[in-house]
Amino acid sequence: MKKGQSFEQAMNRLEEISQSLESGDIPLEESIKLYEEGIKLVEFCQSKLTEAEKKVQKLTRTEEGKFETTPLDEPDTSEAE
Amino acid sequence: MEKHIYTVTSLTREIKQVLETSFPRLWVEGEISNFKQHSSGHLYFTLKDEGAQIRCAMWRFKAGELLFRLEDGLKVIVEADVQVYERSGNYQLIVQQLQPAGIGDLQLAFEQLKKKLLEEGLFEESHKKPIPLYPERIGVITSPTGAAIRDIISVVSRRFPSVQIILLPVRVQGEGAAGEIARAIRDFNEYGQVDVLIVGRGGGSLEDLWAFNEEEVARAIYTSKLPVISAVGHEVDFSISDFVADRRAPTPSAAAEMVVRDRQELLGVMAYYRERFANSLQQRIDQYREAIKSILRSYAFRRPEDIIFQKMQRLDEISRNTAVAMLHQLEMKNQRISNIRQQLRALSPLEVLRRGYSICYKDGQVVKNVKQLKTLDIVQVKLSKGQFLSQVQMLGESE
Numbered sequence: 001m002k003k004g005q006s007f008e009q010a011m012n013r014l015e016e017i018s019q020s021l022e023s024g025d026i027p028l029e030e031s032i033k034l035y036e037e038g039i040k041l042v043e044f045c046q047s048k049l050t051e052a053e054k055k056v057q058k059l060t061r062t063e064e065g066k067f068e069t070t071p072l073d074e075p076d077t078s079e080a081e
Numbered sequence: 082m083e084k085h086i087y088t089v090t091s092l093t094r095e096i097k098q099v100l101e102t103s104f105p106r107l108w109v110e111g112e113i114s115n116f117k118q119h120s121s122g123h124l125y126f127t128l129k130d131e132g133a134q135i136r137c138a139m140w141r142f143k144a145g146e147l148l149f150r151l152e153d154g155l156k157v158i159v160e161a162d163v164q165v166y167e168r169s170g171n172y173q174l175i176v177q178q179l180q181p182a183g184i185g186d187l188q189l190a191f192e193q194l195k196k197k198l199l200e201e202g203l204f205e206e207s208h209k210k211p212i213p214l215y216p217e218r219i220g221v222i223t224s225p226t227g228a229a230i231r232d233i234i235s236v237v238s239r240r241f242p243s244v245q246i247i248l249l250p251v252r253v254q255g256e257g258a259a260g261e262i263a264r265a266i267r268d269f270n271e272y273g274q275v276d277v278l279i280v281g282r283g284g285g286s287l288e289d290l291w292a293f294n295e296e297e298v299a300r301a302i303y304t305s306k307l308p309v310i311s312a313v314g315h316e317v318d319f320s321i322s323d324f325v326a327d328r329r330a331p332t333p334s335a336a337a338e339m340v341v342r343d344r345q346e347l348l349g350v351m352a353y354y355r356e357r358f359a360n361s362l363q364q365r366i367d368q369y370r371e372a373i374k375s376i377l378r379s380y381a382f383r384r385p386e387d388i389i390f391q392k393m394q395r396l397d398e399i400s401r402n403t404a405v406a407m408l409h410q411l412e413m414k415n416q417r418i419s420n421i422r423q424q425l426r427a428l429s430p431l432e433v434l435r436r437g438y439s440i441c442y443k444d445g446q447v448v449k450n451v452k453q454l455k456t457l458d459i460v461q462v463k464l465s466k467g468q469f470l471s472q473v474q475m476l477g478e479s480e
Binding site: 006007008011014017018021022028031032034035038039042045046048049050051052053054056057058059061067069072 | 213214215216217220225230234238241242243244245246247248249250268269271272344347348351354355357358359361362365366369
């Protein structure tokens, strides 16, 4: 999934920021920039975490061989596997 | 009595008739040796035990039904007809069905494929791809009506409901299931827009789970660029797909728990980061304040302290605020702080010393004129790093 920033990238960056901030060998200006960036990432992640539940999609191939996703009907639980 | 003289052919025909009619279809157990697969697809081998051996042939259309490979040394039970091959005068068994002795044929096929793929390196740890820690889109390959998809949906909506599940429905058992599963893996790779694949189904008998033990599925998993989690059956069942996948989950629910973090836990992590960032920044401010104080303390320079104290007060103001409010303050005062630091740096004797100058003290007074000194006086010399005592050897001229 390559669209925009991913949650995983954000999490990795947060850990980096946290380490840089704590290492103590960066200038004050840099600390403040990192702090700002960190808070923005925290907010981005929080918004991802609280997004609404996504409907399960079904992947199918169209006649032209392209892929499309359509919402999946709730799985029929009565049928045994 | 007249001798009855057979021709070779007539005798052979008679033997053939006697033999073939007195042994209707039968079962024989023995060990395979001299196994050969002819290019025609027919199989030839000898069945033997300690005391005897008998030639066997298995025609192509029967051989094609075997799930496992024949090899010398394999103990088998065959269902066969006795046949005399007239042209060479041999008798042989025409094998209709063949099964391993003492072990199920599926079990044997499983062991054989496992061995083959292991030797080919399909299970190598070094080939396994890491499973993403926070996938946002999960591809699932399973039956649309089975327990597996139901379980995965329930785990995801409980733990991290904004994660997108994309199902590619397939048959997971019966004729053609392995082909569908393998194709689905390739399709997801072509589609590309998922972070990880879960391939699996709920538990069942070895026959039910068989598709996941087929070579076609194993190879599709191996060549997948997307990381694959194999989730077949219940805890105890292992399938070939488990060995070749990047990760094995004991059940489909466990696979979902493996890839989807708990939302509450992650929200906790976010709160923790907020606090940690604020604390770090607070500490940084404190460090700078400390550094300024120590400069003021260590040198008795008489400078316009007033300016410095004013600036210090500003730093104090900034640090008194909570970390979040502080951010806004700092944005405005950032530039000023930087100015203070530059001024302090320029003012600081430390800076002068750092350039290689040293300060000479006598009795606590800075020596600025050679007239302050006599030969053999002890003076204290302060450098950028450290200090030492020195004795005056000779006095020069004062300018």
